[in-house]
Amino acid sequence: MKAEAWLFTGVAGFFAVTATVYGVFAHEPAGKAALVVAFLMSALVAVFCWAQHVKRGPRPADDPSADIASGTGPLDFFAPASSYPLLTAAGAAVLALGVVYGLWLALIGFGVLAPGVAGFVFQYARRG
Template sequence: MKIEAWIFGVTTVFLVLVSPAYWFITDASDHGADWTGTSALVMTTLLCAMVTLYLGFHAQRMDARPEDRKDGEIADGAGELGFFPPYSWWPFWCALTLSLMVFAIAVLAWWLFIIGIVLGAVALSGWVFEYYRGNYAH
């Protein structure tokens, strides 16, 4: 995970340099500083710094992966990589109920919003507990 930490670290340094430059350039215009873009760049900088610290912290505490070692071979990465779930219909139903709730708010139909909450709870429960029963139960 060291290479990922380095990538986010370089991105953080870039954003630390770009954010004040953006503020200075937009402040030089006739309309004043663009606070929306400046705050978005600052928040992006902080988020990249947070990911950098997280990845750097965990890279120090875990054993080096084959791709992190200079003497690593391709065969060192052989074996099981993890659990990759098959296709699922539950994200579709969750997205559909969310769109129903957003539509209900847009047309101010609170009764439809409540129906969307109930259907969304069922869809979200199905997605969360998908691997507790059936063919893919653990």
């Protein structure tokens, strides 16, 4: 994850510099907001990649002298079929419609979205 971490750190740095320069010279709030959000999103991915690199150490792909066979074997745990993606997508869709049509529909959407997200988070929490 080290190469990806450096890549997204560079992207975040680019957006930070661009947002700063644009904020000084432009008097338009939408562009500033878009550049700040782009910086925050790329910084979030960069922090995640750095945390994974620190937590798991270097991968075989990070070592130029590694053999192809050193990258074989199970990579990680991947969940089998689950109904939580469907529940989360339905909740997000109803919540988005609620933003357009009214608070009552947004609250229903949030009520459907919250168990979907909680299911994603805690579905395999007790897995050894």
